[in-house]
Amino acid sequence: MKAFADVFDRLDASTSTDAKHAALVAYFREVEAADGAWALAVFCGRSIKRAASSTQMKRWAAEVSGLPAWLIDECHGQVGDLGETLSLIVPDAAADAGRQETPGLAAIFSEFLTPMTRADEAGKRAMLVGLWARLDQRERFVLHKLISTTFRVGVSRGLAVRAMATVSGVDQARMDHALSGQWPITSEYFQSLRILGKAGVRGDAGEAAAGGEPPSLQPYPFFLAQQLPDEVDRPDLLEEQLGPRSRWQVEWKWDGLRGQIVRRDRAAVWSRGGELLSRQFPELIDAAEGLPTGTVLDGEVLAFEGGRPLDFSHLQTRIARVQPTGLLFVDVPVVFMAYDLLEIEGRDVRGEALSTRRAMLEGLVAGLGHPLVRTSEVLGASSWAEVEAARGTSRARGVEGVMLKRVDSEYGAGRVKLGPVDAKALGAWWKWKIDPFVIDCVLVSAQRGSGRRASLYTDYTFALWSGPQRGEGELVPFAKAYHGKGMTDEVFVKIDQFIRGHTIGRIGGAGIRLVEPRLVFELAFEGVQASARHRSGLAVRFPRVNRWRTDKHASEADTLGTLRALVRS
C-alpha cells in the first residue's frame, strides 16, 4: 500500500502529463505484479463494489476515535473531503506496537475490500477498523479513495494504458486492446502485460511471456478446448448436441505439457505460457531439426516410457531444470505427441480444415521418422457410445479423457467462448475429461489466501483418518485446496466465520490457524501417488473442493487407506 500511496502522491501533486506518465511508468516497472494488476484496474476505472457506505465509515470512525459526530462534521467542513477527514481522525496504531507489515494493494482488495462487500455490518466494521490500524494516515486516505467508488487522481485510462505500453515496449493500440473489457485482475495477467513487448509470442497477452528468441522462431497463439458441460455428458445427448459422431475427430486427452515445435531457420519448443523450453528438452530440438524448414506442430510434451505416458510429476522434474546438451540419456524420457499442424513449408495452414491438417501432419511425422515425435492417436470408436466406453479406459491408459474436435474446424485463436454447447460454431474443440476421484475429508487448518479469489481464510488443509476404519486413529493432513466448484463466495464467508470462531491453535509466522476438526468436504482430484515428502505418504494431483458435506460428521470422513488404494500400480 505504501508504494501505491507514493505513486498516488506523485500523481496528485503533479499537473504535468509528462510527470504523471513518468510516475506511472516507474511504478508499473517496480511494483509487485499482483499489486500492479489492481492499481491498473483502479486507474482504468474498473468498477469495484463498494465495501462500506460513507455513513457506516463515519460512524465507525466516531466510535474508534471517541469523537462526537458534530466534531467530525466540523472537521469535515475544514477538510472538505469526508474520506480524508476520517483518515485524519482515526487513531494511529500505538507507536510501540511495532507496526505490522502494511498489506499490499492486492491484499487490500482480496483480504479486505472484496470480503467486506459480502460481510455483514459487524464483519465490515471489524475488517475496516483492523485495516485502519495497520495503515498510516496517507495510506488510509488512499484506502478511502479506493472505497469511495469515485476514485479520481487525475489519471485517465488513456494515461494508464500509455504508461503500460511504455513499460512493456508495445504500441498503445496493442496495450489498449489488451486492457479492454473485463481483463483478469491477476498478477499473471499484469506480468504478461508488462513483458508483452519482450515476448516472442503472437498470442493474446495472457498467454505471452518472455522468450528472447528472434521473431523467426515465434509460435502461434494456442487454440484451446472447452470443458464439455456436465449436461451433455451422455452419448444420446452428445448425438443431439454435437451431431453425428462422424463429424468429430476423437483423440486422447494427454496429461502433459501443451507445446509447439517451431522449425524454421532453427528449432524451438514453446509452452502454452509462452516459455521457451528448448533448453529443458534438447532431445526434442534434436528431433525437430529433422523437420523441413517452415513447420510448426502443436501437441503435447509427455513423459513417456514403455509405450505409455508417465505421471505428470515426472515431467515436472524435467521442466524444472535445464539439460546439458548432447546428453546421452535422461532420467525421464519424453516424447512430443503432435496433434495439429499450423505451418507447413512456411505456409500458415490454420484456416484449413482439421482433416486436411491432420493428413498433412501424419505425412510429415512419418517422413521425419523420429521416435521422439509421434502423432496422437485418432480413436476409431464408431459411435458416441463407443467413445464413452473408450473414455472409461482413460485412467488405465494414463490419460485424462478424450478430446472432441470437429473434423472441419479451423485452428482458432485462444478459447472460443460458446454457449453451453454450440455445435455449429466453427472450431469447436471439447475436452471430455474423466470424472475425478473424490474423497471425504476433514478441514484441519486454514490460511489467508492471496490472489484474486483468495480472501479471508480460504487456503485449506484437509485430513483423513489414519486408522483402519473411519473415525479411527488420528487425522493426517494430506492435501491443500483453496477453490473448487463447491466454493461459492457465500460458502467462503461461512467457512471463514467458522474458522475464526473455532481456532484451536496457530502456527508461527505463516498465519496458519488450526481449527476444530468438524467440517467435512468432498475433495476432487485427478490422481494420487506415493510421496515421501508428505506426512500422509501420498500426494494428490489437482485437489479442489467439490462440496461442503454439511450432512456429514467428521467421524464419517474417509481414511488414508481408501486413498492409498487408488495409487496406480
Place this chain on the structure above:
Amino acid sequence: MICALAVRGYGVVGRGGPYCPNMGVAATGRPDLVITTPAGLYCPAGGFHIDPWAKVEMAVTTHAHTDHARPGSTRYLTSQTGKIVLASRFGPQFAQAGHIDGWAYGRRERVGDVYVSLHPAGHVLGSAQVRIEHAATGETWVISGDYKTEDDGISEAFVPVRCHVFVTESTFGLPIYRWKPQGQVFAEINAWWRSNAASGRLSMIACYALGKAQRLLSGLDASIGPIVLHGALRSCTEAYRAAGVSLPATGHATQETARASGGRAIILAPPSAVRSAWAYKLPRPGGEMELAMASGWMSVRGTRRRRALDKGFALSDHADWPGLLGAIEATGAERIGVTHGAVETLVRYLRECKGREAFGIATQFVGEGGGDEAEQPADDATNASEGAGEGASQGASEGANA
C-alpha cells in the same frame, strides 16, 4: 456568566468592536485577573497588557511574532532569549534604551498586586507562557501565548504550569491535526531535497521567518547541498545564532548562488516570496524548481493542492490536537479560556466531552498579517475560487516579518 464571543468573524472584535469586559466570574465571585479590552488582554491588578494589539504602557510579550508583539508600546517584558529576537525586529537601539526587559524563565516579580513569571512555551526561541498570581488571593492564571508540546531542540521546551485558569491558544484545535514526530518530517524533507538535488533541480521551501525557518535549518542535512535564505529570513536566523543556537551555515539566496549550486541548493523563503518576481527570476538548472511548504496546515490535502505545491510538509510550531488537550490537562486548571484559533470548537468539546468549564476569548490576532502560522496560508489568486473553505476566506495575508 460565561462570555463566549462569536469568533468566526475575527475582524469585528478588537479595536472599536464589541468586546467582553469580563471573560467570566469565578465561583468565588472575584473579578477576573485578566480581561479583554479593545487593546487586547489586560491584567487590571498588575496594570499591564499581554500581547496587546494597540500601543500601551506595558506590554508583556509572549513571543516576537508580529501578531503578538507590535511596536509602539512604551515598555515590553519578555524572556531573555525573547528579548534578543524582539530586538532584532524592533532594532537594537530600542532594546538598549531599556524599552525591553528580558527575564529569565521562572523569575518571579511583583507587578502591582500580582506576581508575574514567564515559562517556556516551546513555540519559538524565547516564547513564554505568562503566569499571573494575585498577591492577596493566590489565584493563578496562565496565558499560554502560542505553544507546542514537542521539544524542537532549539526553542526552550514547553513546561506545563499549574494554575486555576489556563488561557490556551487553539490554532490547530481540531482532531484532524496530529503531528508526526519532527524527526520523521525532517527525514521526509531531506529525502525530498536529496532526490531533487540528485536530478539537479532546485528545492524551495516556504516557511515562516521566525521559528519555522530556523527549525528547518536545524533539521536539514547540510551534506546534501548548500542552504540559502531569502533576505526576509536572515535577521531572525541571526538572532537565533546570537542567542547561542547552533544552525548550519547558510548563504544568501540569489541568482548566483542558485546557479552555482548546480541545482543542489535548498532555498528557504517566506510564503509570500515563493511566487514573487524574485522567485521567478531565479535560475532553474534542472528545468523546474521543486516547491514545498512547511506548515501544520499542510496536513490537509486541499491546502496543499490550492497552493499548487509539489510537496507539503506538516511541520508546526503550534500544539496539535493531542498536544492541546494534554497541555490543558497538565495545568490542572478549573477554567479554560480558549483563544487564537478554533475557539468555539474547542470550547464546546471541553464542555460537552470533557465536562470542563471553558469559555472563548475573542482575539484580533488573525487577519493582521502576523507572519505566523496561525494564519492558514492564503490561496494563490488564480486558484482562489476553489478555496471556498472558511479558513481560506479569512483573507489572511502572509507578509514576512519586518
